[in-house]
Each structure stands twice: as structure tokens, then as C-alpha cells.
Amino acid sequence: MSTSLTNETLPRIDGVDTPAFDRAAVTPGIVHFGVGAFHRAHQAMYVDRLLAADPSANDWGICGVGVRTADAAMRDALVPQDGLFTLTLKHPDGAVETSVIGSIVEYLYAPDDPEKVIDRLSDPATRIVSLTVTEGGYNFSPSTGEFDAANPDIVADLEASAPPRTVFGLVTEALARRRERGTPSFTVMSCDNIQGNGHMARSTFLAYARLRDPELAEWIEANTRFPNSMVDRITPATPPDLADEVVDRTGVVDNWPVVAEPFTQWVLEDDFAMGRPSLEKAGVQVVDDVTPYELMKLRLLNAGHQALCYFGYLLGYRYVHDAASDPDIRTLLRRYMTEEGATTLRPLPGVDVDTYIDTLLERFTNPAIADTIARLCQDSSDRIPKWLVPVIRERLEQDQRSDLAAAVVASWTRYAEGTDEAGDPIDVIDPLAADLVPRAQRSRTDPLAFVADPELFGTLAEEPLFTEPYLSALESLRSKGARATLAGLLA
Numbered sequence: 001m002s003t004s005l006t007n008e009t010l011p012r013i014d015g016v017d018t019p020a021f022d023r024a025a026v027t028p029g030i031v032h033f034g035v036g037a038f039h040r041a042h043q044a045m046y047v048d049r050l051l052a053a054d055p056s057a058n059d060w061g062i063c064g065v066g067v068r069t070a071d072a073a074m075r076d077a078l079v080p081q082d083g084l085f086t087l088t089l090k091h092p093d094g095a096v097e098t099s100v101i102g103s104i105v106e107y108l109y110a111p112d113d114p115e116k117v118i119d120r121l122s123d124p125a126t127r128i129v130s131l132t133v134t135e136g137g138y139n140f141s142p143s144t145g146e147f148d149a150a151n152p153d154i155v156a157d158l159e160a161s162a163p164p165r166t167v168f169g170l171v172t173e174a175l176a177r178r179r180e181r182g183t184p185s186f187t188v189m190s191c192d193n194i195q196g197n198g199h200m201a202r203s204t205f206l207a208y209a210r211l212r213d214p215e216l217a218e219w220i221e222a223n224t225r226f227p228n229s230m231v232d233r234i235t236p237a238t239p240p241d242l243a244d245e246v247v248d249r250t251g252v253v254d255n256w257p258v259v260a261e262p263f264t265q266w267v268l269e270d271d272f273a274m275g276r277p278s279l280e281k282a283g284v285q286v287v288d289d290v291t292p293y294e295l296m297k298l299r300l301l302n303a304g305h306q307a308l309c310y311f312g313y314l315l316g317y318r319y320v321h322d323a324a325s326d327p328d329i330r331t332l333l334r335r336y337m338t339e340e341g342a343t344t345l346r347p348l349p350g351v352d353v354d355t356y357i358d359t360l361l362e363r364f365t366n367p368a369i370a371d372t373i374a375r376l377c378q379d380s381s382d383r384i385p386k387w388l389v390p391v392i393r394e395r396l397e398q399d400q401r402s403d404l405a406a407a408v409v410a411s412w413t414r415y416a417e418g419t420d421e422a423g424d425p426i427d428v429i430d431p432l433a434a435d436l437v438p439r440a441q442r443s444r445t446d447p448l449a450f451v452a453d454p455e456l457f458g459t460l461a462e463e464p465l466f467t468e469p470y471l472s473a474l475e476s477l478r479s480k481g482a483r484a485t486l487a488g489l490l491a
């Protein structure tokens, strides 16, 4: 029987990298909300590298926090493992690198003991609070930009009749205590795929704080920093067979291993309230303005993922690498990125966008990570408005059509109808599914019904330069199918 991955069994692991630092000497300086696949493949890996490179950084360990019911599974995986986990990088040629990551030195599941989380956040040693709580986690309306104060969890946290349950409630309570005690504010560092993720975090935390206590909000506005960042590493959900692979490679059982591609990038704005770890030593690019990097990544990679996933699904693909290897989808991706997405980017000295696009197409075809179309299709209402609609919008402002992006929105509409080309059901996973699916179906008789929602699409439904190619692609998807639609579009 294999032994479990723990501090005690670490020295017995042979043949893969293990933390090259004294874990007992590492204390938390970062509290992270949203310890999922990506945080563990990315930020936790960078901090692990830093701790190995610079022993004086040992007060920048990570305390992971989960706030959602589903996070109990991460607690049950990580706590018995002393926060340790394995990261397996899979190269397209079949090469595999597994390492044990040791930078998460504490994990707290907030529903078990919210006060303990607030204590950790209020501790002067906590200087950064980082987030990967997904695009939807920022609780705002994409069209109005307003914070959703009617969210029942937010209402409950503001009533304060029970301990806070949301990231907003917990972080704001800790900031209130820091203010009372004369402890400086920590930095709130968003690592989610949102353009201006720091600005977004700033406006949503301030909106919450204003509802709670306007004076506290003023203090946060004056004292808390919210750096923007661009984060990149394709990290699929953990596949079922990874745990066995890890046992074979390490001789120990990891309750919840992570798999990712070898490529990784983190571009971070240098704007911190209480200092920051010297992440440059771990390969992070620290810059004054992250905007051009963010736009390049979100409008090419992430919008590219959306361009691939609905057409890919309708063509019968279930893995990203299979869809990305299809010649028509590959042409769609290259042409969307080059002719539409890339035209809305800002200058980025030293970066060749065509080479960047080539690299993306290679990354998408990596079969070894087995990224799924299902992962890319879920929560589309959180993604399309943030990554693709701004491209269409900016081009409209220059009187330019975006026929390929419009066809991608049409492919989402067709997908959201909930039935594929063979008449089989599609499981549409989206927080707005109850509204989106009937609207997509209604658009068979009321053609603009799907895109008429101003929350998601602003005024696109009133723009002939958008509606004409959108309706044409949608009609073709329904009458001729995805393959013929792509052929017509790319002819």
C-alpha cells in the first residue's frame, strides 16, 4: 500500500523535485482565496520557486482559504497532506515533469471557523491577499459595472447577524480590524482572467465596503492597493487517472494532484501596500503597466478558447487538442486572432504578436494535458462579455465589422439551445443557464432574442454591423450545421 504525501514522507520521495527549502521555517505572508487547479499550478508554483531561490523570502508562504461548500473537498485533500501537492507538467512530445509544491503552508476552510480566517487576515504578517475566485466571483454586472448588492450571500454578510461567508465579508471585516488596530492595509492581488483585474477588485471591494461603512471604504480607498496582473498557464481540471500516475512516479498518494502545460507567464503591476516578495527571482515579469499584456492574453488566448469551444463541441470534439487540430477550427482561430482580436491590442515593445499567435495554436494542440471542451464551454456568460464583446465593441467604434467574432457569438447561441446537431442534449453549465437556454431557443422565432440582453451584450443587438454577420452565421448553423458554416465563413 502506498503512503500519503506529508511532511514526514517527503524525504522518502525519490526521482521528482521536492521543496528545496525548509518548510518548517516558512510562515504565511499571503492569504489566497480560491485554491483550485490554477492557483496551485501558477502562483503557488512561483512562490515555491522563490522560497527555493531565496531563503530570506520565508515569510511569504501561502495560507489557502476556501469559502464555498465545494471547497471542503480541497480542505480534505490538502490538510492531511500538510498543504503539499504535486504539479505534473505535460509536454506535447509526451515528456512529463512532476514536482512536489510546498509553498501552501496552511489551509483554512472558512465555514469551519470564519473567525480563524479573519484572524489570519488581520495578522500584520499578512501583507497580500490574492484571489482566483473566477470571473463570476467579483459579483458585478458586466454591462452596468454595478456591484450586485442583492446577492443573498452579500445581503447576509452585510446584515452581520452571522459570521461573514463571502470573500467580501471576510476581507472587509479584517480590513476594519486592521484600521481599528492601526495595522496597515494588505494588498489585494487579483489573479483572475479579467481585464483590469486589479481595478475590478478595487471597485467591487470598495462597493461592498461602502454598503457596510462609508468611512471604512474611504480608508480602504486611501490605503489598500489593488495591482493588475496578467496570468497564464492552461490548467485543466484534474483528470481521474492523474492520481495513479503520480503514485507511479513518486511512490506516494496525492489526494488532489494538478496537471498543467509547461508554458507559464505572470506579468504583475508593481503596486503593493506592504511590500511584496521578490517574485522576479522566480520568473515573474514585474512592470508598471500590465494593460497591453492583459489585452493580448484575454483577447487572443481566452477569446480564442471561446472561438474554439462551441464550434468544436458542435463538430463532435470533446478535447481541446482535437478541436484545435481540425483544419477549419485552426483557420478560424488564426483568422479571428490576426484579423480581429489583434487589431484591438496596444503596442507591446519586444513582443511579436504573430509569434505569440503561433505559440497559442501550438499550446492549444498539446494532447498530453487533455484539456476539455466542457471546461471552456462552462460559465460562458462570465467569459464572452469580458473577452469577446469588447473586441466587437472596439471595432464597431472604428466602423469595423467582426464577422468571425460575431460567428463565435452565434456558435454560443446555437450551443446554448441545449441540443446538438444529432438532437442529443447538451448540458449547458452556466450560472444564467435558466435564462440563456430558453432565450437561445426563442431566437429561432425572435432572431435577436439571445443577444438582446444588455447585461451581456450592451447595445450589440442594435448594431447592424454586428447583427448582420451574427444572424447569418446563426441561420447557417441551424440550417447547414457547424462544418458548412465554417466552410462558408472561411471561404
Ligand SMILES: NC(=O)c1ccc[n+]([C@@H]2O[C@H](COP(=O)([O-])OP(=O)(O)OC[C@H]3O[C@@H](n4cnc5c(N)ncnc54)[C@H](O)[C@@H]3O)[C@@H](O)[C@H]2O)c1
Pocket: 033, 034, 035, 036, 037, 038, 039, 066, 067, 068, 070, 071, 132, 133, 134, 135, 136, 137, 138, 167, 191, 192, 193, 194, 231, 232, 233, 234, 235, 236
Ligand atoms: N485554469 C486555467 O487554465 C486558468 C488560467 C489562468 C487564469 N485562471 C483563473 O483562475 C480562475 C480559477 O480557475 P481554476 O482552474 O483554479 O478553477 P477551479 O474550479 O479549480 O477553482 C476555482 C476556485 O475558485 C473558488 N470560487 C469560485 N467562485 C467563488 C466565489 N464566488 N467566491 C469565492 N471563491 C470562489 C472555488 O471555490 C475554487 O476554489 C479562473 O476563473 C481564471 O480567472 C485559470
Ligand SMILES: O=P(O)(O)OC[C@@H](O)[C@@H](O)[C@H](O)[C@H](O)CO
Pocket: 135, 193, 231, 232, 233, 234, 235, 301, 302, 305, 375, 376, 383
Ligand atoms: O478559467 P477561465 O474561466 O478564466 O477561462 C477558461 C480558459 O480560457 C482559461 O482557463 C485558460 O485556460 C487560461 O486563461 C490559460 O492561461
